[in-house]
Amino acid sequence: MIDRIARIGRSGLEVARSFGRSGLFLAGVLAGFPRTSAGFALLVRQLYAIGVLSLAIIVVSGLFIGMVLALQGYTILSDYGSEDAIGQMIALTLVRELGPVVTALLFAGRAGSALTAEIGLMKATEQLSSMEMMGVDPLRQVVAPRLWGGFLAMPLLAMIFSSVGIWGGKLVGVDWLGVFEGSFWGNMQASVEFLDDVMNGVIKSIVFGFVCTWIAVFQGYDCVPTSAGISSATTKTVVYSSLAVLGLDFVLTAVMFGSF
Amino acid sequence: MASDPYITLEDVVFSRNGRPIFDGVSLSIPKGKITAIMGPSGTGKTTLLRLIGGQLKPDRGRVVVAGESVPELGRSALYRLREKMGMLFQSGALFTDLSVFENVAFPLRIHTRLPEDMIRDVVLMKLEAVGLRGARELMPAQLSGGMTRRVALARSIALDPELIMYDEPFAGQDPIAMGVLVKLIRDLNGAMGLTSVLVSHDVPESLSICHYACIVADGRVIGEGSPEQLRQHPSEQVQQFLHGYPDGPVPFHYPAPAARADWDICEVSS
Numbered sequence: 001m002i003d004r005i006a007r008i009g010r011s012g013l014e015v016a017r018s019f020g021r022s023g024l025f026l027a028g029v030l031a032g033f034p035r036t037s038a039g040f041a042l043l044v045r046q047l048y049a050i051g052v053l054s055l056a057i058i059v060v061s062g063l064f065i066g067m068v069l070a071l072q073g074y075t076i077l078s079d080y081g082s083e084d085a086i087g088q089m090i091a092l093t094l095v096r097e098l099g100p101v102v103t104a105l106l107f108a109g110r111a112g113s114a115l116t117a118e119i120g121l122m123k124a125t126e127q128l129s130s131m132e133m134m135g136v137d138p139l140r141q142v143v144a145p146r147l148w149g150g151f152l153a154m155p156l157l158a159m160i161f162s163s164v165g166i167w168g169g170k171l172v173g174v175d176w177l178g179v180f181e182g183s184f185w186g187n188m189q190a191s192v193e194f195l196d197d198v199m200n201g202v203i204k205s206i207v208f209g210f211v212c213t214w215i216a217v218f219q220g221y222d223c224v225p226t227s228a229g230i231s232s233a234t235t236k237t238v239v240y241s242s243l244a245v246l247g248l249d250f251v252l253t254a255v256m257f258g259s260f
Numbered sequence: 261m262a263s264d265p266y267i268t269l270e271d272v273v274f275s276r277n278g279r280p281i282f283d284g285v286s287l288s289i290p291k292g293k294i295t296a297i298m299g300p301s302g303t304g305k306t307t308l309l310r311l312i313g314g315q316l317k318p319d320r321g322r323v324v325v326a327g328e329s330v331p332e333l334g335r336s337a338l339y340r341l342r343e344k345m346g347m348l349f350q351s352g353a354l355f356t357d358l359s360v361f362e363n364v365a366f367p368l369r370i371h372t373r374l375p376e377d378m379i380r381d382v383v384l385m386k387l388e389a390v391g392l393r394g395a396r397e398l399m400p401a402q403l404s405g406g407m408t409r410r411v412a413l414a415r416s417i418a419l420d421p422e423l424i425m426y427d428e429p430f431a432g433q434d435p436i437a438m439g440v441l442v443k444l445i446r447d448l449n450g451a452m453g454l455t456s457v458l459v460s461h462d463v464p465e466s467l468s469i470c471h472y473a474c475i476v477a478d479g480r481v482i483g484e485g486s487p488e489q490l491r492q493h494p495s496e497q498v499q500q501f502l503h504g505y506p507d508g509p510v511p512f513h514y515p516a517p518a519a520r521a522d523w524d525i526c527e528v529s530s
């Protein structure tokens with residue numbers, strides 16, 4: 001019994017310790033925003049690896065989700081004879097909710113796990129150590145460009161996701177199911193507010209991008225430098241990021257849209 | 261010792277996961293000389309280099325490099341000190357996403373403002389020194405173990421450091437490459453007055469080039485001196501290590517419980 005309590009206490013301490021470590025780590029890395037042109041080149045390379053290379057999965061998923069939304073929305077709305085509102089429904093769902101959340105989940109699986117594995121492997125093969133011994137700070141050289149790359153890429157990806165999704169919705173709703181195109185776009189424009197809907201969605205995606213990338217690079221940097229350690233860190237990245245995104249989404253939605 | 265020390269370790273105590281690795285090691289490494297550190301596998305030679313480089317902090321004792329107490333340095337002072345050090349890692353530790361050329365160019369690009377054509381000349385010179393000028397386009401994954409280590413060596417001398425630490429430079433090298441490396445280490449030391457620390461198991465090679473050697477075992481320095489002094493060292497432990505006798509005071513085994521407990525052997529009374 002006492003043993004069990006002690007074990008719970010110990011794991012609690014371990015959790016607190018890793019929160020502390022990751023906070024210190026974050027502070028160290030944020031200070032490493034690239035200031036030189038060489039640092040900027042590193043950031044661009046990471047934006048490419050994290051952002052551009054994630055485009056395919058984001059675009060394809062966005063397209064399908066938009067199309068599915070149109071199909072589902074059409075069957076429900078046409079029961080009430082209001083299938084004209086389909087544009088509004090698709091746009092609000094995507095911009096407020098599915099855009100940021102699904103992008104973040106895909107981002108954690110595609111880019112986050114890659115970040116963790118890459119940094120973890122660099123640690124396991126002593127590349128980070130050797131950088132330190134050359135007088136180069138790996139936080140600045142390796143981690144900071146990846147963290148900033150993730151921060152910047154994620155909101156852009158979420159916007160692309162929502163746009164492609166709306167377009168996919170239009171393909172199905174207007175071109176296939178025959179909703180009048182004027183009311184599709186007109187209803188959408190009349191009901192989607194820039195500040196309340198679009199900006200709130202962007203804020204969500206900024207928060208998710210921050211959290212997902214932070215988790216990914218920290219797990220990589222903090223992993224046990226063996227193959228087993230790297231694989232467990234990669235799993236943790238995906239699990240923690242997904243849970244954090246869903247939990248934070250609830251909190252943010254409650255704060256943003258919960259007052260009415 | 262003749263010249264003044266570049267590195268001094270005083271009574272260093274260090275343990276890992278509660279297991280003592282060093283138990284009061286004192287050592288001084290003379291400036292501008294080649295010092296060999298030898299010892300059985302797993303006694304903490306790599307750990308010793310990491311203590312000198314400031315990647316690990318001792319539990320107790322002092323580590324002084326170039327007049328500065330390493331464990332007490334702040335982050336930026338430590339990084340400045342490290343620009344004067346080169347270290348060849350046991351695994352090579354090349355950057356896997358950069359070609360051989362870019363690996364050697366890496367420290368130059370970070371720490372100097374040399375124009376591109378000068379970087380090219382320096383890199384090719386360093387690669388020539390390790391016999392791999394022709395391999396510049398290869399990626400680390402395409403190199404053999406011995407080549408990896410030679411590229412890593414070229415990279416660690418790229419900035420012409422004051423101190424260079426070689427962790428097992430000879431492991432995995434064929435006799436010709438070994439001869440070249442021995443000559444290279446000696447030349448670097450002679451031409452540039454580099455302080456060199458050489459960690460190795462290869463007793464004959466190490467003793468043939470070092471000015472000073474010490475043997476670490478059981479968390480302590482068990483013998484030190486010039487190669488001649490070591491060869492005539494009275495200690496049984498030192499003699500065992502130098503000649504590779506399988507049995508003697510230096511244990512070959514990692515600390516283990518009594519064999520009887522592991523294999524469940526009953527004691528047979530005679």
Ligand SMILES: Nc1ncnc2c1ncn2[C@@H]1O[C@H](COP(=O)(O)OP(=O)(O)OP(=O)(O)O)[C@@H](O)[C@H]1O
Binds near residue numbers: 301302304305306
């Ligand atoms: N990251 C680590 N965590 C815990 N213990 C470690 C770690 N690295 C090394 N050790 C332990 O420290 C001891 C010394 O290791 P070290 O790598 O310094 O040995 P070494 O003398 O370089 O051996 P070798 O000649 O085989 O390279 C070993 O017994 C090892 O078990």
Ligand SMILES: [Mg+2]
Binds near residue numbers: 306307350
């Ligand atoms: Mg070693």
